[in-house]
Each structure stands twice: as structure tokens, then as C-alpha cells.
Amino acid sequence: MLCFVSLLNTVSFDWIETLSADLARFYAAEIVSALHFMHEKKIAHRDLKPDNILLDKKYHAKVVSISLICSLTFIMIAFRLTLVTVNNSLKKTKTLKRKPSMKATRETLSLTTLMKEEASNLEAPLLEPPCTWHRRCFQTM
């Protein structure tokens, strides 16, 4: 689902080089309100540039941080990979042992459930798409 366009693209490729005065004012105001919200929460963006301003379907601007999303995604992928390998190794140990003692199975089971719980806890805030996150920012303002 491609529903975001960077402000940079519109400025440099399709737009007639610059934005009209009204549009520039509108997007500047949207960025200002986003910045106001962030700075009130003691957050500095530190990487504000046209690449990081996305436009949604209704042409509203969203301030995001692409590099942050990328790094978070990489962390999540790495975490999932380790989870999968650990799960696989646990399964292997389970299948290798013909008659596992009750204690061992309980331990392994609790470990897997614990890790799954941890993963589900982590997934919720990290994998939320930035669009809804920012929409919420605008709604609260």
C-alpha cells in the first residue's frame, strides 16, 4: 500500500520546482505544530529535512524519521531471527529427547511462552506504523 509521498519528491520531480506561497505556508504550519508537540514532550527531532516529511492521501504532512524506522525494523528483524533460531533449537532438543522429564518440558515450555509473550509485548509499540502514530499526534493537538 503506497500512500505516502515525501515532500522532497513533490518539490523536486513533479512540482513546478517550488511550492505555491499558500501551500508552503500550510506545510510549514503543519511542521510547526508537529514540532511544537514534540518539543513540548522534550523530544528533538534532530533530522528534520524534506525527505522526512511525508504526505498522506489527503495531502496532509506527517513528520517522520525514516532512518529511525529503518533501524527499528532492523532491530525487530534481528530479534525475530534470534527468536526463530532459539525456538527451532528448543524444538530440536525436545524431539531428540524421547522421554523428557516433566521438569525439563515444563521449563522449555515456560521459556518459549515467556519469549513469545516478550515478543508480543515488544511488537505492539515497535511495529505500529508511523502513520497512525503521527495521526494520533495531530488528533491530540
Add this chain to the structure above:
Amino acid sequence: MLSDNVSSPASDLWALGCIIYQCRVGEVPFRGQFDYEVFKKISDRELTIPNELEPECVDIIDHLLQPDPKLRLGAGPPGSENDFEALKNHAFFKGINFRTLHQTAPPVPAERYSVYFNKK
């Protein structure tokens, strides 16, 4: 930020000034072949502003591209002369209601954007 290498919320406002300049002029405000040239241009405040730009736009760019982060518009503590309210009340944002901003339709010529959004 160049001199002491500390980034703060005020550097976001500098970036905002750059974005406004880039949107209106179509070029990066300080351009140089090497970083050194760019730094020199910033510290000398070498900024080319086209004549056809509106005075309030020039004014807000001038206030946001202020080298001293403490004097930059919007960077001051709440209640001071250059806090966010001063930035929002700037003449450049005349006619914009920040409360209903997310409900207002952007003044976009729709046919330009259809290129991006109608493809699925």
C-alpha cells in the same frame, strides 16, 4: 550547532527554516562544494533571497536561520519573546488556524498529485 556540536530542539527550527526556504526558492539555502564552504556561508550569513519572495516569508526565514540558537524564533522558553506562540503568531502564518489545521484541506492543485495516489 556548528561551533559546539550540540543539537537541541532549536536545531529543528533551523531545519524548518531551511525547509521553508527550499520550498519557496527551490534550492538549498547554503550550498557549497565542501563542508567548509557551507560552514563559512552559514557563519557569514550568505543567503541569496530572490526579489519576488514575500516580505513575511523572508522575515520568518531570517528569524529561523538565526545563528544563535537562543535568539532563534520558537526556541525560547514558553512565555518569552521568541517561544512557539510567537512563531505561530508570525505574519507568515496569517490566516492559519493551528487548532483546526488537521481538518483543513491543504490548498493542493489536485491534478498534480493524482500521479502518485491513483496508482495502486
